[in-house]
Structures are given as C-alpha cells and as structure tokens.
Amino acid sequence: MSSGLKKIHRQAANRMRVPTLVAVVLVLALCVLPIWIDGYTLNNYRDILLLGLFALSLDLFWGRTGILSFGHATFFGLGAYGMAITTIKLGLDPAWASLAGLAVGVLLAAVVALFVGYFILYGGVRGAYFTIVTLALTMIASHIAIGWSSMTGGDSGLIGVPPLSVLGYTFYDPVSSFYLALGALTLCLFGSLWVMHGRFGLVLKAIQDDETKARTLGYKTQWLLLKTFVVSAAMAGLAGALYATGTGFVAPDMIALLLSTEVIIWVAVGGSGSLVGAVIGTAIVWQLQVKISSISFAAWPIAIGVFFILLVLVFPEGPVAFLARKLSKLRGSRKGEAQ
C-alpha cells in the first residue's frame, strides 16, 4: 500500500477517533448507570437511549447525505405500531410474539422506506423537495394511525404491548430493559461509525458534494442513497419497536409531525454528521424539555419553534458547529492581537 493511501486510512481513523472515543466513554458511563439510579429514572433513561437510537438513524441519512428527511417519525411509528399490532392483535404465542413484533416493526419500516425511497430517490427528488415529500409521508402515516382505529386503536392507541422476550428471557424489569436499549444503541452506533468512516462513508460524502460527478465516476448514486435510507429507516423502526415494548403502549404521537420535528432538533443540537452527537443531542433536549415543561406545559412547543427558527436563520450548520466556528474565530483574533 502506498504512503498516500496509508495516510488516507490514518486520516479516516483520526476523524473517527474523537466520535469513537466519545461513544466509548458514553457507553461505559451508561453501563454503570443502573448502580446508582432508581427504577423509575432508569426507565426514563431507557426511553432517552431509544430516542437517541432514533436520532442516530436520522443522522445516518441526513448527516451523511445532506438530504433531510422530515418523515422519520413514520419509520419510528411503523416500528412501534408493527410491534403493538403483532403482539396485541394477532393472538400469537406470547413466547415469541414480541420477537415476531420486533421483526415486523423493523421490516415494515424498511419496506415502506424502500418503496417510497425508490420512487423519490430514483425520481431525482432531492433537497427541499425530498424534505417536503417525506413531511407528507408523516402526515399520511399519522392520519392512518388515527383513522384506522380497528387496527391501531385510533386516538387512544394500543395498550398492553408486552416486554421483549428472547429465548425465554423477558426484558421486564427496568435494569434489563435499560441494558437492552443500551445494547441496541451500542450495536447501531459502533456499526454506523465503522461503516460511515470507511470507504462507503467517503463515497456518500462525495455524493453529498456532487452527485452528478459521482455518477460519472461509475457510482450508482440513487442505489447508494436508497440503501442508506432503508438502513436508516430500519434503525428508526427498531427504536420504535423497542420503545413500544418499554412503555407498553403505542399512540399516534409516536408517528406524528411533532416527533419528526423533534428528532431533527435532537440531531442538530448534537451536530449533524457526527453520529454520536445525535445521541447526546437527544439527551440534552430531553432534559431541557423536562425542565421547560415543568414550568409550563405549553412552553415546550413554543421553545422548539423558536429553536427551529434560530436553526434556520442563525446556525444552519447546527449549534455545535456554530459554536466551534465562533470559538476558532475568537482564538484567531486573539492570536492576531497577540502578534
């Protein structure tokens, strides 16, 4: 291998180092968390981890292709409803119903993403148009969830989703369900970091820069984007299905536009493209939501709206990148003054 190529791999490894180190520290810290935390709080943390997995799924697509999906709650909701309908409505053997529900939820999300993604990505829909089409997808999915009440429970949703049971072991108590969520997140996080910092991630970055150019180099860009979209949707479906087993119910707000908006903010706060940032962003915003909602329940949607406006007008690259840019500017001007 030439020295130039060795350096490429070294650079890729260096770029991977910071997010991977942050991810390792985060996972290790989370591993020991159940020692100090009570069951109720641990359930909250489990939910944050699964929502973090959901945010990771969006970052995998948005952060790496530059194409914003405003419909990711559809895939989270399909995972959750797939799990709930399979376990509650189909009358399957409880020993493996939840496992079947998990498979149905993930597959449902992947198949819908494959179908919708095929038409919009091969149809050349990109940028703001992609965002609008996926926004419409969430609205359709949300209407179906509310309207098809015989299957989905309508506005009330479905109650009684059992905890996940694998080979006779049930993730019932807060500690085991927390570790289940942590295991799923860890697997998806490190898998995503590994793939996205390799050659596939480099090609996606190239497509983000100039898709026409990438095509003239021989890349089937639509297929690569579709693959990423489907994997991202399947991951969102996994998060949704596990979330339903943790909370024990599904409701239309798990497939609603507000959730699609919130997940964009979680990723933006953590810094889109870093993958681990999506998980951290979710935790930060979740804590903020708890604090703000405790002051006034109506204040949270207002706060999220204001943040969205700021995101568009003040820091379109995300608050983390915005702060990093300001800091480096400040450092540069101090250096200039010192000289």
Add this chain to the structure above:
Amino acid sequence: MIPGQPLLRLEGVTRTFGAFTAVNNVTEEFSSADINCIIGPNGAGKSTLLNMICGTLPVTSGKITLGEKPIQGLSGDRIAKLGIARKFQMPSVFPSLTVVENLSVAAALRGDDALVADILSNIRMEDEAHSLAAELAHGKKQWLEIGMALALRPKILLLDEPTAGLSADETRATAAFLKELKGDVTVVVIEHDMAFVRDLAARTIVMHLGEIIASGAFAEIESNEMVKDVYLGRR
C-alpha cells in the same frame, strides 16, 4: 485496444431542446489511443455532444457505439464503467474531500488503490495530497479532475476545456501530459485555446451550429476558409 482502430462511433447523433437543435445529425469516429480536439464557437454544440457520449444527456436520435456496444440510453454510471471518463467544463471535484480522497473515490470501483499514488505523481500534486479540494487553486482543481478521470482507467477520456483558467506554463504542461497519454487512451478535448490545440498536434474537428463543418490535421483546419469565417477569423 488496437491503436488506430475505430473505438467510438457517432451515427446521426442529434439533440434538440424544444425547437432548438443543439447537435444536428453528427456522424464521426474516434480511433483507439488517439488524441482528438473539438473546436468551435460558443453554442456550437461541443459540450452537448460530450454530455450525450457520457450519458449525462440522452440523445434525441442517432446511435453512439463504444467498440461494438451501443451506449446511447445507458445511465452515466454504466457508461463510466464501460470505460468513458469525463472532465467537466467547470472544475468538478468533491470540495469536502482531500485530493487523495478524491482520487481514492474515483479509483475505488476499479479496486486499484496503487493507481492513486501513480496519478498523484503524474498530476504533480503530491504536496497537496492532503489538502481539501475546496482550498485548491483553479488550475490544480482542473488537474485533479483530470486525475480523477484517469483513475477510472478509461478507454476514452473526454475533457471539456481542460486549460480554462490555467497559466501559460500550466497549459503547456497539460499539453505535454496529454501527449504522453497518446497510445494508451483515446482523448477527446474541447478547447478554445488555439495555441494549446496547435501544441497537441491532434486531429481536429470543427463544430458550428450543432454540425461538424470540418475535420483533419490542425494545419489543414487553420487554412480552411469556412473555419476562418465562422471561428478562427482572418488576420
């Protein structure tokens, strides 16, 4: 690839945009391992012709054959895999990747990593190997894009104005570099710099209003009365 044998054939190739005919019934052959220049005034249809060859633009009618294989209607990625590489008129590199990453992405589908180091040396960009492509000077971007096209190990290299924005020295170096490719790759260059075209001493095709009006050695083209009237001018 046998030098001198026809490699790329255009038969009655036409492209219209509504009522406007950008390329009109062009029939031409490009031989293996040869260098060809296409010249002509702006709007002559040169870039449109290249766009149709590399699949960026579909043909309205006519046939394009690579070897024995018809390629009109194939997607850009398929045509690239068949061995046609293209450099765009405006430097088209991946700005957020480094020089060596740009070359690596281009070479990846061929699975030929060693090629990256060779090309880096051929395009004389070892010193900028780890600079972001966005930070390169215009001329370096042109060279990088040529390098990316070569990383595909193409049978045919289509270059749209490779010397645009280059200094006189860089232009001479580009001509010398392209001449070195003769015998290995069929090169088709669109160019407006007549000193560069003269330096290449290649077969020259003149386009005007979507049609080929002359072709042959550059010395013949320079003395062609019609070409003088529509493009080169009279001294």
